[in-house]
Amino acid sequence: MLVAISLILLVLPGALSIAMKSISLSTYQKDQLIATYLAEEGQELIRSVRDKNVLTIVRDGSGSWNTGFSGWGCNATACKIDLGENITAGAGNLETLTSAPNATYRLYLDGSGFYTYTAAGNTPTPFYRGVFITPVGGLGDQVTIRSVVVWQTNFGRRKVTSSGYLAYWLR
Numbered sequence: 673m674l675v676a677i678s679l680i681l682l683v684l685p686g687a688l689s690i691a692m693k694s695i696s697l698s699t700y701q702k703d704q705l706i707a708t709y710l711a712e713e714g715q716e717l718i719r720s721v722r723d724k725n726v727l728t729i730v731r732d733g734s735g736s737w738n739t740g741f742s743g744w745g746c747n748a749t750a751c752k753i754d755l756g757e758n759i760t761a762g763a764g765n766l767e768t769l770t771s772a773p774n775a776t777y778r779l780y781l782d783g784s785g786f787y788t789y790t791a792a793g794n795t796p797t798p799f800y801r802g803v804f805i806t807p808v809g810g811l812g813d814q815v816t817i818r819s820v821v822v823w824q825t826n827f828g829r830r831k832v833t834s835s836g837y838l839a840y841w842l843r
Contacts, residue, residue, distance in 0.1 A: 710787060714819030745761060777802050
């Protein structure tokens, strides 16, 4: 009986350690997957604004393809964009992982399961998102979109970036 108990006591801490590492890794992978989707969503929301602008040009013959994201200053400091496609200027740090991101970039989960920047009545998440929009050269019809999501883990801050080009293709 003593030998059996001794063997159990020797094996149990190792098994518990493996189980704890597995749970920790699974949580990290889940958060990284959510962060990747949020970064992609940031890009897609900017694309949606561009597409609506182009449809307005086709329908009404007026407007600009980059209305809504041109002139916001989203080059040096990230902007925020929500599901309503409202683009607002951000403030402060987002990408420097040695210091906490500015609270204005924090995402909250609303009652419908959507991510929003609105804190009132919503559940805070560990995620912060911002979108950088940079003109490409002097062409005036292309921009680079870089969507960044930062979150805190037990092992420090992590960051996911999704980038792509956006062009005015109706020429």
